[in-house]
Amino acid sequence: xxxxxxxxxxxxxxxxxxxxxxxxxxxxxxxxxxxxxxxxxxxxxxxxxxxxxxxxxxxxxxxxxxxxxxxxxxxxxxxxxxxxxxxxxxxxxxxxxxxxxxxxxxxxxxxxxxxxxxxxxxxxxxxxxxxxxxxxxxxxxxxxxxxxxxxxxxxxxxxxxxxxxxxxxxxxxxxxxxxxxxxxxxxxxxxxxxxxxxxxxxxxxxxxxxxxxxxxxxxxxxxxxxxxxxxxxxxxxxxxxxxxxxxxxxxxxxxxxxxxxx
Amino acid sequence: xxxxxxxxxxxxxxxxxxxxxxxxxxxxxxxxxxxxxxxxxxxxxxxxxxxxxxxxxxxxxxxxxxxxxxxxxxxxxxxxxxxxxxxxxxxxxxxxxxxxxxxxxxxxxxxxxxxxxxxxxxxxxxxxxxxxxxxxxxxxxxxxxxxxxxxxxxxx
Numbered sequence: 001x002x003x004x005x006x007x008x009x010x011x012x013x014x015x016x017x018x019x020x021x022x023x024x025x026x027x028x029x030x031x032x033x034x035x036x037x038x039x040x041x042x043x044x045x046x047x048x049x050x051x052x053x054x055x056x057x058x059x060x061x062x063x064x065x066x067x068x069x070x071x072x073x074x075x076x077x078x079x080x081x082x083x084x085x086x087x088x089x090x091x092x093x094x095x096x097x098x099x100x101x102x103x104x105x106x107x108x109x110x111x112x113x114x115x116x117x118x119x120x121x122x123x124x125x126x127x128x129x130x131x132x133x134x135x136x137x138x139x140x141x142x143x144x145x146x147x148x149x150x151x152x153x154x155x156x157x158x159x160x161x162x163x164x165x166x167x168x169x170x171x172x173x174x175x176x177x178x179x180x181x182x183x184x185x186x187x188x189x190x191x192x193x194x195x196x197x198x199x200x201x202x203x204x205x206x207x208x209x210x211x212x213x214x215x216x217x218x219x220x221x222x223x224x225x226x227x228x229x230x231x232x233x234x235x236x237x238x239x240x241x242x243x244x245x246x247x248x249x250x251x252x253x254x255x256x257x258x259x260x261x262x
Numbered sequence: 263x264x265x266x267x268x269x270x271x272x273x274x275x276x277x278x279x280x281x282x283x284x285x286x287x288x289x290x291x292x293x294x295x296x297x298x299x300x301x302x303x304x305x306x307x308x309x310x311x312x313x314x315x316x317x318x319x320x321x322x323x324x325x326x327x328x329x330x331x332x333x334x335x336x337x338x339x340x341x342x343x344x345x346x347x348x349x350x351x352x353x354x355x356x357x358x359x360x361x362x363x364x365x366x367x368x369x370x371x372x373x374x375x376x377x378x379x380x381x382x383x384x385x386x387x388x389x390x391x392x393x394x395x396x397x398x399x400x401x402x403x404x405x406x407x408x409x410x411x412x413x414x415x416x417x418x
Binding site for chain 2: 118147
């Protein structure tokens with residue numbers, strides 16, 4: 001006996017399988033189960049790739065709050081991240097209060113503005129952007145960076161998740177980063193927007209202030225702030241370097257891929 | 263003999279500090295510098311200098327200079343500009359105890375990753391005047407360091 005699987009939507013014959021008549025019931029079930037699982041696997045790959053490839057950092061949000069179910073799904077994604085020895089050193093402080101968001105937004109603006117002003121005064125920013133020939137665009141970028149407004153959006157995001165990690169864990173920064181990325185991808189998969197912000201956690205002076213605001217104990221480090229909300233508009237992710245520039249065969253310097261993106 | 267021994271101790275400590283900072287750089291890269299911005303502040307605060315902070319930039323620098331000279335950490339600090347301090351404060355530090363550490367890092371191809379002298383000036387300006395400050399650059403001269411400190415003022 002031959003079982004054929006016809007994909008009606010695609011209009012093609014997907015596969016054929018010859019099965020002995022005696023074994024038909026068992027084999028047919030197994031065959032169909034395999035087909036269904038293979039289809040689901042292909043679908044899962046496609047969905048996963050699409051989420052990863054279309055994720056982008058969102059900094060402009062609608063004022064609508066996330067639902068508790070949405071928030072919990074995102075936090076759950078963080079919880080499921082890998083961690084060295086399954087230490088799970090992370091903790092997540094959910095911030096919705098307008099006043100606290102305002103304070104954290106100010107810290108982020110100050111952290112960015114301070115650092116970029118230093119870069120501008122020492123001409124490093126000008127060197128970094130020397131290939132940008134559109135002078136008006138360059139002026140706007142410089143203003144956005146040196147005023148810190150590049151990070152001020154934190155105050156306006158409906159929800160912040162402040163990710164903290166236990167210091168006394170070997171792999172804590174990497175573990176927490178995995179949790180953050182999981183949450184960003186989950187948010188994107190739910191058509192929400194998120195952004196990973198380190199503007200107020202890079203300098204220890206700012207981190208100490210955040211710890212004071214959020215009552216974070218000394219044995220934790222403040223890793224990053226994540227902003228979450230519903231994106232105002234749809235945008236495309238920024239360009240990435242091609243794989244050929246970042247993947248090497250057996251040792252550094254021997255390219256794995258030649259030419260453009262593979 | 264005593265001077266020689268003392269100098270050897272300083273050299274040893276600066277070598278160790280440079281090694282530690284290099285490890286920090288290897289781990290954290292450019293971010294390492296932002297984790298050392300409070301190095302030296304605890305000691306300064308503990309000696310109650312922060313109770314006497316003047317309300318002007320020049321005065322603050324003079325107070326920090328007094329502390330650093332009294333403690334034998336520097337031989338002199340000069341403000342290297344005569345104009346107002348709207349955005350930038352440039353300071354020259356002479357005879358710094360930490361110069362060995364900075365020179366060793368420079369020999370390894372690294373920019374300075376920690377400047378306790380700058381940290382005290384920045385901390386004191388922030389505490390006394392409420393200005394947001396950043397150590398933008400440390401340039402090493404033959405017998406001095408030139409610090410470029412910037413003030414960030416958020417626009418409303």
